[in-house]
Structures are given as structure tokens and as C-alpha cells.
Amino acid sequence: MRQFNCYQDVGNDKVLHMRIQIVILIVGMLVSWSYQVRAESELKNDTNLSSIVETDIENMDEPLPTSLASVERAEVSEKIVKDIQIRFLNNKDKWVDEKGRLIEGRTQKDFIIDNLRLKPGQIFRNDLFQKDVERLRRLNSFDKVNFVLEDSDTSVNIVYYIRENKFPSWSFGGGDNGDVGLYGKVGYQDANINGLNEQLDTSVQVSGKDVQFDTSFISPYRRGEPSRLGYSFRAFRERDLSRTFNDEIKLSNGSTAREGRFGGSVAVLKSFDDWDAALGLNYTRISLRDRDYNLARVDRLGSPLSVSGTGIDDLVTVSFAISKDERDRRSNPTKGSLLTLSTEQAIPIGLGKIASNRLLANYILYVPVSWIGSNGSTENTEMIALNLQAGTNIGEFPPANAFDLGGLNSVRGYGGGRVASARSYGLAAVEYRFPILRTVGGVLFADFGSDFGSSKTVLGEPGILRGKPGSGFGYGLGLRVKSPFGLIRGDLGISDQGEVKFEVTTGQRF
Template structure:
């Protein structure tokens, strides 16, 4: 797969019902990013001009591997189909075949042997079959599907090779590796940040362990920031498939929370408030039954309000004396414990046409620093995808998408942590945050999606279009 990416542009016809809690913050006409997942924006996340976390689009560790046309080759026969040789005994029926060994063979796209970068046990641990077990095609199929979802794997097939023993075989996993180092760059724009660009450098198979190390830079007219993240999707030796991620970040930009609305929020010196976030986070996550994945994490950030990117002076109030932070100094320490759960039953994570997606989460702050912020934030989202062809605009999936989401905050609520509605990925026809904001919200949307363009590829040019 590498840099070869499918690309589609969609027309979306929306029908939206939305409501925001009546208690709006006095500091400003609150604005912000669209809240679709378990919290307004994951701490340390960059967002695009529609308020969507960029890493959710660019970082494969935040999603399952997209479907690939050649994965149909992964189907396994109920009875091993091997070439016969007069010097070899036929493979007996699968009911009496034992697996003598499991081997990994790296090949290129033409099937020729090639050196591999991934450690073999990263491949073999995806199978619930071990040497000495009886070969079961359905179990092998499940393991092979998990192998093709690894970030370091482009394609994989399975072959069986008989041994000198009449009732034993060697199970061979043939792996085509994907390019592990990606460079992604794209321009964007938003009302708060102006015109800006994002550059992401990412190694998806660090040390051959399928671990992800990424550096993301953002700079533009009114924004400057970086994030360094590391993800191990499966801690070696853990039978529960537990993974973890770590991140540090520093972001500086005006917040759409303070821009627009009935009146824009200005500082006493007439400048627009900039929100500075410096901190880090860590999370443990693991799969559960029924396509559920759960996570628990902790995040710390020091949030300050300033009048530009490079300044030591904080701004605690706006031009009318309304507080912009909970502390009197214009600087808050925000420590939260985060719980989340996701069930993803979509047929494709990038361009789903059927299935559902459920997200629930809770963030509990721990009072630290001068502000002693203590709140509990709960939120959830349910999305249903229904295939339906209403118009014959172009070939491809046409889908009705229904979404219901909501959230509330109990306790202290800094202005920069409020829920907000409006924007291209929330209530269409309104700019981000223009509908309103507050400590509670409920939103229901219905959309009809159909592709206009698809399968746009740039041959041998490592460019991703977003």
C-alpha cells in the first residue's frame, strides 16, 4: 500500500438537529472544534479546518488497516492444496494434520524472496495456532486477517508444506511488507489559525516490532506546535494484547472558542487570545470481545492564555474583565484520568458504507495547581451506516449516515474545554462553534454520501491527498 492511496471526494446532504446546554460561559461566545468522539479534542491533537483530529486521518495506529483489493487472496482452503511430487506423500486430511512449525517468508510483490524488516514473531503471534496444534483453516484465516491489518504488512498469504512425517505440515506465512517510513505534508486553513501547513514524519515499524514513532509539526499564520508520539500496539508477551501509547506536545494558536459568535473575545490590549498547551499523555488499551476496545489513560497539560505565540506574559481576563482561565494568573494545570471504549463494526474505516461505530468516554480531572480544577466529563457517539442508492451520479458506495452524540460536564468548566457545535463536520452551514457552546450538548444528524471521484493515484510519488 505505502503511499498509494485511494481518494474520494464526497457530496453530503445533511439534515441536522442540534442543541446546546443553556448555560453558556460568560467569558465569551464559546467556539471550538466538533465533538464527535469521547472528548472535545484529545489532548495533544492537531485538528484540521473541520475540527477533526489530524492523526485520526494520518496515523494508522489510530485505526484499522483499510481494505485492499488483493486481500481476497487470503482465503484458505478447507483441505490444503499443495503441489504433488512423486518423492512426497500426499497431505492427509486436515483432521489429522499437525503443525510441525510456523515460518515467515518475506517476498516482494512478484512473489520472489526478499529480506524482511519485521521480526518473525510479530507475524506468528497473530495466529492462535502453535507448533503441535492440529491445523484448523478457520483459525488460520482469522490469524491471517490480523496479519494483513498490521501497519508493516501490505499483503499476506498462507501456504502449507509437508514434512517427512506423513501427518505433519509446516505452515508458511508469505508476507509482502509495506513501506514503513512515511512523510506526509499538506496545507490547510481555519478561521482561527489562518493558512497553515502540517508535516508528519512517521516510522511505522520501529525496530521491526510494528511500533510507531511519529513527529508532527504544525506552523502557519497564527499557529505553531509539535507533537511526538510513540505507540506499541501489543506489549510483547502479554496474552491480552495490551498496547500503550505515549505523547508529548506543545501547541500555540488562537482558539475558535474565542472567535466569532455574537462578539469576538479580545484581550485588554486588543489582541486575540492565544491558547498555549504544553503537556503529555499516556494510555493503555486492549481489545475486548464483540469488537470492543477499551482504554485507560492519564493526561497532563499546562494551559495558559497569551496574546501571541512567543511571549512570557499571560492574560487572565478579556477586555471586559471576564476570566479566561480558572486561576487568577491566566494559567491552569489540567490533570485528567481518561476512560474510553470503542466498538467498530464498519466494513471500512476510511470509507464505510455499512455497519456501526460506538464511542463512549469519561474524563475525570484531578485538582492540581492553583486552579484546583475538578470536573467529570462524559460523552458518547453512535453512528449507523446504511447502504442506499438513491441517485446514479457515479459508481461506488452511496450511504445514509445517521449519527447521535452528546455530552455533559459536571463541575468546573474552563472556557477552553467547552463543547461547541457548528462547522463542516458538525452542523453544516455554520462555521465552527457558531451554533453555540456550553457544558452540555445533544446533536443528531442524517447525511447522504456519494463519491464524485475515486481511486485517484499518483504513481511512485509519495503524496497523500486529504
Template sequence: MEIKLLSASYLLQQHGWVLLIPLSVTSSSLLLTFPGWAQTNTSLQAEESLFSSQELTELDTSSLMAAQDQEEHLEAAPHSAISLKNNDLTVPSGNGEVISDIQVRFVNGDGEPIEGNTKDEIITREFDLHSGDVYDSDLALEGLERVDEMFIIKQASLTLEPAADDQVVMVVTVDERDSFFFSFGNTLPRPTALQGPSRPAVVNASSNSARGFSAGARLGFTNIGGNNQALTLGVEGGENTLGVDVDFRQFLKNGSGYGINFANQRGVEPEFTGGDREVETPSGDEPWVHRLGGGVEYFRPLASDFDAALGISYQRISVREDAFSDDIASEDELGNDLTVSDDGQDDLLTVNFSGVIDRRNSSKNPTKGSRLLVGADQSIPIGDADILFTRLSANYTQFLPLNLFGFTEGPRTLVLNVQGGTILGDTPPYDAFSLGGSSSVRGYSSGEIGTGESFVQATAEYRFPMFSFNAFDDDVDVGGTFFFDYASDLGSGDDVIGEPAEARDKPGDGFGYGLGIRALTSIGAVRLEFGINDEGDSEVIFNIGDRF
């Protein structure tokens, strides 16, 4: 039996502080994680960005009233009535006036003027409008959306104030977030091209994940010096994992920016556990994979629904006897290689690309649309290991309205997901694809199916409504699910260096099926699932947060 709490978000806002609590429990263990922090790009997924604009937008009535008052003062310009609206953001329609000046004003949560922390140019650079330009409502709305999506901004509005004849002052009013934040969990949002414990993988079949009880937290400072910079520290520790991730980000115009990180982690990973045969280190301990390194990346939106990141990362990877041991194990007790180099320490330098195309109708409870995640990693041979590979991976999810059955009103949705990947060249076991588990094939434990050089994984899940109720002033919609999962290493288990899956008698492919209950609450989707695999074993999974 496996219990898993998957990324759940609980949002608490008080006095400018923001607390986000998502939970995850894997392999009968508790893992506290959260979607991460970041400035939200134009199409960045809300459930994956820390405090997205959708989750944190607060209607500041005093600011709206002030905006209306300012509009009423433009009596000579009837065009000034707010007529454009997008995601609760509005701008004056304008009537061909020339912008004499652009001003940034800061307010608190009550709409009272205060001295701001952010430099004015950080706000004004998001607009493709300047002093002397003819006011364009479309450009104004686009710029206001970009400002409102900035992580450092809680709420933004735009008004026009009369100046000289046929001229106006464009006023951008913003309510800033607190510069310090603390949150449980340490997962960053997509896309990111860096490596480390805070980085989400493109596909779920990742070997870089630990089993057992663990908890994580992230704290840091945003908007350093008023320049929209962020410095954070993520810490993770538990039964089978230890890790830290220091991250610096500089956000630039239009959702672009660059990041630098340093990461140090150890964990018991699925490629070296599970299976019908237990294989340990020569000293009789479980192998602990140690990863030490860092990197630099550049990220930006390439289209309204397409965000991408490109980076270069370095890791020194070794296998240790236990969490705090200096003893390095280059082979297991059967003589199979755990690393590529003979001394047990591999230098891995990679150029990484990650992209996400999100066309879902909702990030919290999608019922139609699609999302595509893609990744490519190219290693550069260095050190004694001299590792050379090209890794390609993709993850596609389609949400289809399908009215088969249900017990009350509500959406009926068929969710189809397919993932795949391959590694061309050297395939270190710690970077191969591990299959099985609640994020792969339900009914199997993590990594129990196999670890391969290539893989394919598919899921079909039908969601239907059952009933609704109210608890603690929260409307809860309860639905059911039927699911089927399948994964295969495509016979590539023996192509992995050290053949970890073959040594542990893992099957290489398998399927699971089952049913579940899914409740939509203010803290996310709560799921209770029962899965059975093709070998007759079963698994009970409790999730907070959706699988897709």
C-alpha cells in the same frame, strides 16, 4: 466560504521508504495532517493507522514461489497444500505433526535472504504455538495475521519444512519496513488516551483545535533495537497554531502496548472566536490557548473488533496575548474568565479512556456496518484551579444500503451519524464542546454555533453513484451526496466557565443542509460540498478524505 481538505492519504513506496500525504484545510486555510503511525491492532481502522496492512500489503511473488517450493518438498504429507486463506494470508493445513522448531527468516523485497533487524522473539511471541506442540493451522493463521499487522513488517508468510518423522519446522518469513520514516501530517491513530496536537478526539465538537493555515509533519524511528519500539516527533505550525508532540511507543504481544508523550502547542481555538460579537483580550488581541504537558497510556484490543486505550495526562493550560507572548490573559476584554484560576494558569490532570468498536465492511469506502467511538475523562483536582469534572462522549455511525436512486451501477448508502457528550462538574471553556464547521454542521464556520457543557449532533447523508472514468490509469467512481446536519448545546452555553458562547452571541443550535460530489480515487475520497445553514449563510467545502 470555507475550504477544507480533510484527511487524505497518498501512498508512495520506493526503496523501502513510505510517504503518506493527507491534507486538510480549515477556515479558508491549509492544514496538512495525516492519520498517524502505529502498529495496527487486530481491528484498528485502516484509514486511521499510518500505513495499515491493507494499504501497504505487497504481493512478493518470489516469496510466494519460495513458499510453494517448500510445500512441494513435503511430498510425504499431502495435507501440506495451502488451504486456509484470510486477507491474502495462507498457511499449510497440517496433518497433526509436532513442531520441532520455529524459525524466523528475513528477506528483502525480492525475496532474497538478508540479516534482519527484528529480534526473533518479537515475531514468535505472536504465535500461540511452541516447539513440541502439535501444529494447529488455525493458531498458525491467527499468529501470522498478528505478525502481518505489525507496523514494522511489510509482508509475512508461513511454511512448514520436514524434520524428523512426524515433525516439521515452522518457518515464518518476513520482509521488514525501513526503520526511519517521514510523513506530512502528525495525527496518530485511534484509540489513544493521551492529549496533544496529534491525538484524534472522540467527537468532532472539540475545543482543542486551531483555525487558519497550518502544516504538519512527523518523523521518527521504528523497531528501535529490534524490539518493536518507536520514537517520533510531530511538528505543526501555521497561521493560528504552533505545536510539537514527542511520542514513544513500546508494542507488546497481540497488538497491545504502552505509549508516553510530551506535547506543547498554542492555537486560536473555536471557543474564543466566531459569533456575532467579536471578543478579544484586554490588549485587543485574539486569545491564544497554550497547552503544555504529557502523559502515559496502555492500549490493547479487547475483542476482534474492539480496541481501547487507558491513560493519564497532565496539561498546564493558559491563554496568551499572541503566539509568542509571555503575557497571560485570565479574562477577556469584557471581564469574562478565560481560565479557571485567577492567575491564568490551570493545572489539569485527567484519567482518560478511549475505545473504538469497528464493524464496517470497509475502512476506505464503507457501505454497511457501524463504528462506535467512546470516551471518558475524569479530572483529578490539583493546583489553584482545582478542576473537578467527568466528561463522557460517544460517536456512532451506521452505514445502511438503501437503493433510492442513482445514475449508474454502484452502492447506494445512507450514512447516519449521532454524537453526544456531557461534562459533569467544572467546565473550563478550553475543554468544552464547540459546535459548527465542516466536521460538525456544514454551512457554519468552526465553533460558530456555540460552546457548551453538553451537546448533541446528528447527520444524515445519502450517497449514490453517478458515473465512472479513468484518469492516469486510475479508475475513478464519481457519486453524489445529499446531507443534513444538526447540532445543539442543549442550552448549556451559560454553564461553561466564562460563558464564551454567550459573550459572542452564538445561537446555541443550528442546522445545515446541502449537496456534494464525491469521487473515489486511489488517494481517497475527494469531496466538493455546498452547504447552507438555517440563517441563510452558505459554505463551499473541498475535502480529500471522508467525514465519517
């Protein structure tokens, strides 16, 4: 189940800036449950997965491998699914240990079977089988999913070979930034609690000025228990330099505005066929402060920083989001699409008595191409990736909650929030991704964002007064490197105003 964020900040790119700032990141992986093994009376197949023929979705139009009796897909599709087996792999891609005992995974096998649409006793259908494989590959708890089809004259057995992600994991980091100074950070993550893909993600950051935290838990909807709703909750406290009220116009005491947020959310989750839905209740208190964390009501020009006029706004909202995920896998997908639509209605409670509505749409498309070839890489495949976003705020809303365009996760080549602080926005990005080495890929990209002239309708006109252009174009190139810490992304962006930025973070842009 996909987690739906209550707020989508297109300018909130949390990056490691290649400036004076130095960030040291040490990631420690801790697996608190070791793999258990159990005896199997007879092993009929080779125990090394490298010697097992791995049939993949893209090869379904070809005859099945000779080790599986060389049946054509058309013939398999007329047969009954007799059995579905789950075999877990260790870090050497073997499904038995040195003593011939089966590797035992953390994930409950019944949970895996419940996620499949193609069940024993049904006629084999390639479309259902393909969706089943892709659904398993999208689960956070799995690192790798392969399969083998074993057929007979009248039936076929499906054997899934699954390597789980290494959870739980710890991360440790630290650095120095312009807001809180020196800080240390520790994080903990587990995406397979109870063997049911339940997810806990928490981080704590401590500095000489404050303590920040972000904790979320998701118990996803289970297809095998249709009467049970999934649920999630989140609690957070965060602070950073404001991208809306940036240092083009400072506060009356010469300080740059700081933006603090704390709050939480609860949501119920359910799936309808290929759609995932979330209904949530959310609370966020937004405060604008100076370097000493004193409340700031107005900036140097006297423009208001909040709806309430106190420097603090309360947002109590009811949110609803739906998502359709057709990617072939969650991590670094190679084809498919992801569509997310959401609405968030504020209830006039607390400071500011805000009653606005926030609408968001986000569409991502991955199209495989073969212009130069993949060089055998499955991690850095050649493709065109497209991202389209749009959003608007209806009614009066906190200016700090404007859409901040510009930055590493928005229009690259611009600084964070340097394009616009808008009521409404549109954003388009296209990337050509191609392999260089087995674990290194390259990217050519172009981004465009616009506020559609809506920045002038934001309370206090922070974008207009700070000379933000309202629309911007950026282009450039980047590298993607697979590492033990995850995918490392470095992008060199050039804006249409001649600004050049090189920034490093983790994960794909989309």
C-alpha cells in the same frame, strides 16, 4: 492497538481553508530500510500475485478457486490447519524478486502469527479466520493483506500475502494563518518500529511567533505476550485562535483570543478479547492570550476566560478508555463498526484546582449497499456511513474545554465552533459514499449537533453571549480523491442558516 486521545475536541478540525490563505504541502516519503531478500530452495507457485487467485472474505460462501482444488468452505472448515505462512509483497505485488528470492519485510513474522487466533493444529473455523484477516488489515504497518487457502484431503494451509506501508515517512509543509502568520512544518512518522507495529509520530511547526510540536509513541499490547502491557506517551505544545472565544466578542484590546495548550500524557494498554483498553495520566495547561501572547483574564465584556481567573488553568487527569474495533480495515473501511467509550477524572492540582469529570461516547457504523454498483473500485465502495457522538462535563471545568460544535469535523456548513460551546453535546452524521472513478468517490452528507441547552451552564456563557444557536444542521456533497499524499477530502456544506462553506482536508470525516 488503537491510540486513545486524552481529549476529544469535536470542533478541532485542522483543515486547509479555501480563503486568502494558501498552504503548500510537499510530502516526501523516505524508506530507510530497503527490502532484503533470502533464497528459497523451491518455488511451487507463480511469483506474480496478479496471477495468484486472491480469495477474499466476501467470497467465502462461494467455492474456493479452482487453482486451490475447488473445495467448498464447509469442507475446509472440517479440516485441520497444518501450516500458516507469511509472504511479503513488494510495490509490484510480487513476493519474490527477479532472482527468485523471497521478499523480506520489516514486520516480524512471529508478531503476525501472535495476532492470529486460528493457529496450526486447530480445526479451521471461518469466523476465526475472518477476524484474523480483519485484524491484520487494521494494523497500521500493513497496506494490503490478501490470502490463499491450500488444502489437502485432511488439512489446509493458510498463506497470507502482505504488502507493508512505506515507513518511515517525512512530510514538509508551510503556509500563512491568522494567528502566527507565516510558518513552516516538518513531520516524521514510523508505524512499524522494530517490526512490532510500534509507532512514532512527531511534527514541529516554526513561525516568527513561536514553536509548536506534537510527539507521540505507542508500543501496542502484544497478544503473544499476555503478561506484557503496552504503553504510550505524548508531549505537545500548540496554539490557535480560540473556537470557544471567537471574534464575535474580542478582548479588551481588540485582539481575538488565542488558545495555547502544552502538556503530555502516559498510558498503559491492554486487550481483552475484542476490546482494547487504555489507562492514562495526563497533564494540560490551557492559557488564553492576545495577539502578542500576553495573558488575558477576561474578554471585552468582562466575562472570565478561565476557572482560576488568571487566564491559565491546569488539568491533571486520570483517563480510562475502551474501544471495540470491528472494521474490516483501518484505512478507508468498507464495513463494520467502531465503538469508543471514555471517562476522564480531573485531580484538583494546580491553577484552578479543577475536579471535573468528562464522559465521551463515539460510535461509527459502515453498511455496504449496492444501489449503483462499485464499478470495480475497492477504494471507493458504495456504503452508508453513520456516526453518533455524545459527551458531557460534570462539575466546573475550563470554558476553553467546552465542546465546540460546528466545522469540517463536526457540523459541516458552519465555521469551527459556530454552533455551540457546550457542557454537553450530541452529534449525528450520515454519509452516502459512492464510486465515481477508480480513485475518485463522491459523498452526500447530513450533520446535526445540539448542546441540549447546556451552553448556559458553561463558566462565562461564551456560547450564549456570542449568539451561537446551540443546535445546527448542515448538509451537502463532497469528493474523495486517492492521491500519493493520502485521501483528499473536499466538502461543500450548507448550514440551516444559509451559510455555505467549501473546505479541504485529508482523510474521511469518520
